[in-house]
Amino acid sequence: MAVEKFQVKATLKEGFLVETEARGHRVIVDEPKNLGGTDQNMNPVELLLSALGACQSIVIQTYAKQFGIQLDHLTIDLEGELDTDGFLNKSDVRPGYSNIRSTYHITTDESEEKLDEFIQFVEAHCPVGDTILNPVNLTSRLVVNNLVK
Structure with missing residues (x-):
């Protein structure tokens, strides 16, 4: 069986901005304005x-x-x-x-x-x-x- 583990770290920044990281790659997550975010990202x-x-x-x-x-x-x-x-x-x-x-x-x-x-x-x-x-x-x-x- 070839089970592989994947890991991601999510860190809350300011407001609803969240920085996620996996293997040195980063994705910033946000909410749209109608849900309280700043709509900077998906x-x-x-x-x-x-x-x-x-x-x-x-x-x-x-x-x-x-x-x-x-x-x-x-x-x-x-x-x-x-x-x-x-x-x-x-x-x-x-x-x-x-x-x-x-x-x-x-x-x-x-x-x-x-x-x-x-x-x-x-x-x-x-x-x-x-x-x-x-x-x-x-x-x-x-x-x-x-x-x-």
Whole structure:
């Protein structure tokens, strides 16, 4: 079994700005103004869609040759729906996405039937998509650093 561990550190800066870091790469996260942020960058749920689209693109690139598919161009549009009242504790609804849709725009000479089969394979082998579709053991632990006065 080839289990690999991935790690990210998220550090709250000012307001809703969060700096995330993995392997020396940084991404700044924010919220739009209507949710209290300064709208300097994508928010976490947009990053989730971005991660899904990036993962789908990478799986497509990884397996296209194996499926005999020549890609001339690929774009994936993603959209998700969530009720922000769950996040804002205004009602008893889930805070996460209820629906996510991907639309693949592929420029190629391949048949639509072959591409449909390929996209089914892609979606079955995308780690981010699988993580969204299936329950994950999500645990946390608290470490308190008390300030000495």
